Amino acid sequence: MPTSDRQATTLALAHALSAAERGLAVIPLSRTKLPALRSPHHEDPVDAPQCHGECGRPGHGVYDASTDPFRIRELFAAAPWATGYGIACGLPPHHLIGIDLDTKSGTDSSAVLRELALRHLFTIPPTVVVLTPSGGRHLWLSGPPDVVVPNSASRLAPGIDIRGAGGYLVGPGSRTDHGVYSTAPGTAHLAPAPCPRTLLRLLTPPPRTKTPPAGGPSHQGRGLVHFVLGARVGQRNTRLFWAACRAYENGIGDDLARHLTDAAVRTGLTEREARATIASAARLTAGRNEAL
Incomplete structure (x- = not known):
């Protein structure tokens, strides 16, 4: 039986509140996986990049993310068309890092991650795994509070995107235009596992290198x-x-x-x-x- 938008919104709110109980800050998402609330500065683009919610109005994307049940209910009430929720990365207590193993690039990103782990001698510990409607996987890892992991697209390796500070992951139970996100069997009860130190170094961009010496490549x-x-x-x-x-x-x-x-x-x-x-x-x- 198809799920109506109203039912999808009710389910998304329930899942979002459950995530907040685990210390994960959330925002409502539309079926397109984008933040459901429009920016209050959409008619004044000059102010939009500078305001991260200081104006007190909702509509600032991941900067609206909260673990407060009352605030979450307010956000969903302002976006009754929301059918999913996003989980903000980089915030305490988990300082969440998302490893997005994509399937749309034509690359076996899971195999690429295994190859990377073998090459750099690290293992991904048991952790939360979210299955995407397209067949991809999101691995949840926890980072240290003093390290800022940026968002990136295929910087770590082809087909692997990273969601860090300022980014968000689509939460399990969210319904999108392409289907429903779900937790992989046996992982729903887990907490985000600590990110291996070697992997953490790979996720942190090195300082930009100056022009290399003349001759062959550096x-x-x-x-x-x-x-x-x-x-x-x-x-x-x-x-x-x-x-x-x-x-x-x-x-x-x-x-x-x-x-x-x-x-x-x-x-x-x-x-x-x-x-x-x-x-x-x-x-x-x-x-x-x-x-x-």
Whole structure:
């Protein structure tokens, strides 16, 4: 029997209140997974970026997140069309970090995470796992209070997005246009497990690297080139794009572009395809800080 919007809102509120009891700050979400409440500054875009809720009105996205049952009921009452809820990351007591294993990129992100764990010698402890309607998974981890983990898209590895400070995760029980989010069997009773220290270091961006010395690529650049060279059929563009994004984020993109192009050609891409992919990465990273 189909669930009506009114029933979905009632269920979402119940799930949100249950999450708040566990110390997780929540906000109402629409079926599109976006915050359900419109910004009170939508007619005055100059003020919008500066206000994070100081005006006292709801509609500031993740900055509205609360564990107070009365406040949560107020937010849902103001958004009777909400069918889900978001869980704010980076806030005490859990300082939640979300590992989003995507399925839409064409990459087996679960396998990529296992490969990353083997390479860097860490294991993901038993923790909360949320199943997405598209077949992806969200792993919940707890971070230390003195480390700020930023949001990122495929920075850690292809197909793996990170939700940290200023971001949110769709909570289990939420209903979206694509289906319902649910907790993986056997994980609902768990608390978010501490993030392994090695993984935490990988999630924290290093300082931007200055232009490398003349000649061949830097140590970091060589690692990115080898990453591209290891691509199999079906991974070549994805790996090249990911490596180019990391290079531009760390200030060595222009210097490494030629080496990345050569590596991509050796895997089977044409030079034209490789250059187009690297150019796309350059354009994306130029505005990524604002987008996140």
